[in-house]
Amino acid sequence: MENFNFYNPVKILFGKGQIANIASEIPANAKILITYGGGSIKKNGVYEQVIAALAGKTFLEFGGIEANPHLETLLKAVELIRKEGIDFILAVGGGSVVDGTKFIAAAVPFEGDPWNILAQQVPVKAAIPFGAVLTLPATGSEMNTNAVVTKAATQEKLYFSSPLVFPKFSVLDPETTFSLPPRQVSNGIVDAYTHVMEQYLTYPVNAPLQDRMAESILLTLIEEGPKTLANLNDYQARANVMWCATMALNGLIGVGVPQDWATHMIGHELTALHGIDHAQTLAIVLPNMLTIQRDRKREKLLQYAERVWNLVDGDADLRIERAIAKTREFFEAVGVRTKLSDYGVGLDTIAPIIDRFEKRGFTALGEHRDVTPKVVEQVLTLCA
Amino acid sequence: MENFNFYNPVKILFGKGQIANIASEIPANAKILITYGGGSIKKNGVYEQVIAALAGKTFLEFGGIEANPHLETLLKAVELIRKEGIDFILAVGGGSVVDGTKFIAAAVPFEGDPWNILAQQVPVKAAIPFGAVLTLPATGSEMNTNAVVTKAATQEKLYFSSPLVFPKFSVLDPETTFSLPPRQVSNGIVDAYTHVMEQYLTYPVNAPLQDRMAESILLTLIEEGPKTLANLNDYQARANVMWCATMALNGLIGVGVPQDWATHMIGHELTALHGIDHAQTLAIVLPNMLTIQRDRKREKLLQYAERVWNLVDGDADLRIERAIAKTREFFEAVGVRTKLSDYGVGLDTIAPIIDRFEKRGFTALGEHRDVTPKVVEQVLTLCA
Numbered sequence: 038m039e040n041f042n043f044y045n046p047v048k049i050l051f052g053k054g055q056i057a058n059i060a061s062e063i064p065a066n067a068k069i070l071i072t073y074g075g076g077s078i079k080k081n082g083v084y085e086q087v088i089a090a091l092a093g094k095t096f097l098e099f100g101g102i103e104a105n106p107h108l109e110t111l112l113k114a115v116e117l118i119r120k121e122g123i124d125f126i127l128a129v130g131g132g133s134v135v136d137g138t139k140f141i142a143a144a145v146p147f148e149g150d151p152w153n154i155l156a157q158q159v160p161v162k163a164a165i166p167f168g169a170v171l172t173l174p175a176t177g178s179e180m181n182t183n184a185v186v187t188k189a190a191t192q193e194k195l196y197f198s199s200p201l202v203f204p205k206f207s208v209l210d211p212e213t214t215f216s217l218p219p220r221q222v223s224n225g226i227v228d229a230y231t232h233v234m235e236q237y238l239t240y241p242v243n244a245p246l247q248d249r250m251a252e253s254i255l256l257t258l259i260e261e262g263p264k265t266l267a268n269l270n271d272y273q274a275r276a277n278v279m280w281c282a283t284m285a286l287n288g289l290i291g292v293g294v295p296q297d298w299a300t301h302m303i304g305h306e307l308t309a310l311h312g313i314d315h316a317q318t319l320a321i322v323l324p325n326m327l328t329i330q331r332d333r334k335r336e337k338l339l340q341y342a343e344r345v346w347n348l349v350d351g352d353a354d355l356r357i358e359r360a361i362a363k364t365r366e367f368f369e370a371v372g373v374r375t376k377l378s379d380y381g382v383g384l385d386t387i388a389p390i391i392d393r394f395e396k397r398g399f400t401a402l403g404e405h406r407d408v409t410p411k412v413v414e415q416v417l418t419l420c421a
Numbered sequence: 422m423e424n425f426n427f428y429n430p431v432k433i434l435f436g437k438g439q440i441a442n443i444a445s446e447i448p449a450n451a452k453i454l455i456t457y458g459g460g461s462i463k464k465n466g467v468y469e470q471v472i473a474a475l476a477g478k479t480f481l482e483f484g485g486i487e488a489n490p491h492l493e494t495l496l497k498a499v500e501l502i503r504k505e506g507i508d509f510i511l512a513v514g515g516g517s518v519v520d521g522t523k524f525i526a527a528a529v530p531f532e533g534d535p536w537n538i539l540a541q542q543v544p545v546k547a548a549i550p551f552g553a554v555l556t557l558p559a560t561g562s563e564m565n566t567n568a569v570v571t572k573a574a575t576q577e578k579l580y581f582s583s584p585l586v587f588p589k590f591s592v593l594d595p596e597t598t599f600s601l602p603p604r605q606v607s608n609g610i611v612d613a614y615t616h617v618m619e620q621y622l623t624y625p626v627n628a629p630l631q632d633r634m635a636e637s638i639l640l641t642l643i644e645e646g647p648k649t650l651a652n653l654n655d656y657q658a659r660a661n662v663m664w665c666a667t668m669a670l671n672g673l674i675g676v677g678v679p680q681d682w683a684t685h686m687i688g689h690e691l692t693a694l695h696g697i698d699h700a701q702t703l704a705i706v707l708p709n710m711l712t713i714q715r716d717r718k719r720e721k722l723l724q725y726a727e728r729v730w731n732l733v734d735g736d737a738d739l740r741i742e743r744a745i746a747k748t749r750e751f752f753e754a755v756g757v758r759t760k761l762s763d764y765g766v767g768l769d770t771i772a773p774i775i776d777r778f779e780k781r782g783f784t785a786l787g788e789h790r791d792v793t794p795k796v797v798e799q800v801l802t803l804c805a
Contacts, residue, residue: 038660040436045429051677052424243657246641246664253633260629273627276422280630280677289673293435293664 038244038293045288047180048206051280053272055208056086056170059127060094062206063168067125069096070118072138074130076100081216083172087129097121102130105187105194105308105315106137108152115144115151118165126167128204131221132176132228135169139184139202142167154197155186161199169207173217174279175225175316177232177286179207187309194309209283211275219266223372224316226262229282230255230367231319235298236291238327238337239404244294251290252344254281259345262371299402300326303413306390313380320368320375325419327361329412333405377420387417422628422677429672431564432590435664437656439592440470440554443511444478446590447552451509453480454502456522458514460484465600467556471513481505486514489571489578489692489699490521492536499528499535502549510551512588515605516560516612519553523568523586526551538581539570545583553591557601558663559609559700561616561670563591571693578693593667595659603650607756608700610646613666614639614751615703619682620675622711623788625720628678635674636728638665643729646755683786684710687797690774697764704752704759709803711745713796717789761804771801 050058063069071087078084099114117123118141128138144151146163153159171179178184182203185196214222237251258281264274284290303326304318313321331338335357342348342360349356365375377383391410394400402408408416434442447453455471462468483498501507502525512522528535530547537543555563562568566587569580598606621635642665648658668674687710688702697705715722719741726732726744733740749759761767775794778784786792792800 038436038657038664040439042432042434044432048426048428049676050426052422055424243661245644245661246637246668249637249640250634253630253637256633257630273422276677277627277629280422284630292433293660 038242038247039295041292043288043292044200045180045203047204047287049180049209049283050206051209052276053210053212055210056083056213057090059087059090059168059170059206059208060092063094063125063127064166067094068121068123069094069125069127070114070121070123071096071098071127071129072102072114072134072141073098073100073128074102074104074134077216078129078172081213083129083170083213087127087170091127096127097123102134102137104133105185106133106140108140108155108186108188109190111137111140111144111186112151114141118145124165126165128167128169129172131171131173132178135171135178135204136176136184136186138167138169139164139178140186140197143197143199143202152188155195156193158197161197161201164199164201166205169204170213171207171209171279172213173221173225174209174214174282175221175228177229177283179204179209180283180287183286185305192309194305209279211272211279214275214279215270219269219372220314222265224314225282226258226265226278226371227316227320227368227373229278229285230258231300231316231323232285233290234323235301236294236296238334238341239295239297240334241336241340242294247290247292247294248340252341254285254290255345257281259367266371295404297404299408302394302399302402303390303416306393307382307386310386310389311380311382313382317373317380320365320373321377321380321420322416324361324365324368324375325416327364328419329416330403330408331357331361333407377417384418384421387414390417422626422631423679425676427672427676428584429564429587431588431671433564433593433667434590435593436660437594437596439594440467440597441474443471443474443552443554443590443592444476447478447509447511448550451478452505452507453478453509453511454498454505454507455480455482455511455513456486456498456518456525457482457484457512458486458488458518461600462513462556465597467513467554467597471511471554475511480511481507486518486521488517489569490517490524492524492539492570492572493574495521495524495528495570496535498525502529508549510549512551512553513556515555515557516562519555519562519588520560520568520570522551522553523548523562524570524581526586527581527583536572539579540577542581545581545585548583548585550589553588554597555591555593555663556597557605557609558593558598558666559605559612561613561667563588563593564667564671567670569689576693578689593663595656595663598659598663599654603653603756604698606649608698609666610642610649610662610755611700611704611752611757613662613669614642615684615700615707616669617674618707619685620678620680622718622721622725623679623681624718625724626678631674631676631678632724636725638669638674639729641665643751650755679788681788683792686778686783686786687774687800690777691766691770694770694773695764695766697766701757701764704749704757705761705764705804706800708745708749708752708759709800711748712803713800714787714792715741715745717791761801768802768805771798774801
């Protein structure tokens with residue numbers, strides 16, 4: 038395997054009832070801002086649990102953080118925090134609320150235009166501390182340093198990463214996910230699955246433990262994901278998918294191995310331009326990325342075919358084709374469509390996406406840095 | 422799965438050459454004590470790498486920490502640290518040096534007799550910070566909060582655990598393990614394997630990801646362990662075993678699942694009374710513990726038989742017997758003998774061990790708390 042550094046100090050409080058334990062994780066006398074999204078937490082009992090757990094503490098609220106959180110919205114929270122002297126944030130919601138809160142946390146002490154944290158990748162030098170109560174297993178944001186933010190004005194979706202925006206703690210209570218709309222449950226499964234694939238489906242570097250751990254998450258998502266859709270109150274299945282989603286992107290399966298992420302970079306553009314859900318973009322792009330890159334990913338595709346889909350007999354090329362087809366079928370089976378046309382998008386989206394990549398200097402993506410604009414065009418053409 | 426909390430802030434620096442990077446992980450102006458064992462680090466080049474990396478820093482040395490580190494030795498280091506005003510420790514060695522350093526770190530600010538940290542489990546309220554350069558993959562001590570210390574005067578081997586004794590960082594450079602005696606390499610493989618088994622081979626609680634991650638480590642040790650013995654300079658195999666040993670006991674595979682540890686508790690007594698290497702005691706006890714507890718562990722034994730040893734056909738009881746036999750054969754194949762008689766110990770050791778358990782109030786061990794002194798006697802009888 039390759040050399041690596043690994044560090045992840047996020048404290049995880051996992052299981053039903055754990056929201057009740059957050060007060061002791063927050064500094065005494067902290068002035069807290071609770072950040073949340075569209076208000077579902079006020080309908081499903083999560084908000085009440087959080088308020089009860091914060092009894093005796095001082096807090097304000099900031100709701101309305103949208104999916105693919107908007108810079109414009111987040112900057113209002115930054116203003117509020119500066120004005121009110123807030124010194125701890127509690128994000129209550131899914132990956133968008135957690136991502137948005139990371140940006141807010143870094144933007145508050147940032148000097149200059151906070152958009153440059155994303156657009157110019159200006160390093161974050163400080164951030165106010167925050168914790169999370171996760172209500173949607175998907176992005177892994179609850180246990181990592183990454184955040185993706187969208188500037189609505191220019192339809193740009195960009196990310197940043199900093200060890201200063203590790204959550205201090207994250208509560209993962211599977212019961213908070215019972216009331217999610219099925220579309221979000223489906224999206225979460227595909228998002229976690231693709232996070233694993235971006236770190237696993239590259240080329241072998243003799244890292245058998247990382248490979249097997251990645252396969253462990255894929256197999257568990259394939260096994261447990263459909264159960265969460267078949268019975269919305271299946272606690273154990275929800276718990277297993279929730280833990281899979283966190284483990285998929287907390288850094289551990291990616292240590293010492295090459296990583297891809299080209300599917301994500303293309304997917305972000307589809308979301309920015311057309312408003313397609315993040316996971317839907319991954320379901321569209323990933324199978325076709327694997328198809329176009331099948332020669333460069335050949336060894337890992339054969340391993341994936343065997344260990345994840347039990348495809349061991351017959352022609353190797355056929356096994357690869359079937360493994361890719363199985364991947365697409367799994368996405369469809371958990372309710373996520375896999376073609377651009379399913380979302381009313383035509384191939385005329387290709388030119389502006391490539392134009393955007395070139396303008397940002399993303400000239401070559403993927404684990405070999407060989408996913409050039411030409412390759413992106415080939416991939417997106419297959420997505421029709 | 423069961424509810425759990427998980428927190429592990431140890432920074433891992435993995436790979437060849439990483440010792441050169443430790444200076445930036447140690448506070449500037451720290452007065453450092455380097456702790457080490459019998460002096461092998463002065464023969465294999467590790468000491469020189471450490472000294473070079475600490476250029477310009479102030480440090481003292483404390484060598485001579487033995488396998489199963491002795492309270493009596495460690496207290497000398499405590500005295501030195503207090504006298505010299507040391508404020509950071511750098512442990513360079515295997516699990517015994519790291520365990521001993523954890524005890525030293527906690528004992529320095531401890532009020533009263535530090536032995537009570539172990540004997541009376543008095544909670545640790547402070548510890549001086551330390552880092553580790555690991556030279557022997559086995560115990561997992563480099564990424565956890567546990568330490569085992571032996572009081573030579575009374576032949577007592579006891580443990581303590583505290584989040585205050587997480588290493589600040591651990592360097593895992595597989596090249597430092599090339600010069601290990603084969604016996605220590607063998608022991609490390611068995612130790613890591615048994616750590617996984619103590620957390621995996623209990624009863625099912627619907628935690629498929631934890632199960633698969635545990636199986637991932639077992640399969641990788643079975644695959645990579647023998648390679649490290651066949652070719653002492655196989656960097657990749659060493660790297661894979663080293664990462665397996667760390668992952669086996671950094672808390673992750675044990676979240677939300679029952680744990681056993683009865684084999685360890687019995688093994689510690691065999692070490693304390695007879696000086697048998699820790700891993701050797703595990704190789705002696707584990708197969709027989711599985712045999713005696715086979716009814717209570719039946720479901721997981723069948724899963725283990727299928728997923729780790731590919732035993733899927735025939736009578737279920739026979740599969741269980743074969744899986745246990747395979748476990749024993751693996752230990753023997755990597756060079757660790759599995760009978761008490763191999764170490765010149767007879768069954769007359771049973772009475773004193775049970776006497777010690779009863780005196781310490783260890784009346785029932787294991788995941789069901791049903792490994793009574795009577796069961797311990799049954800297990801040890803099979804170890805003849």
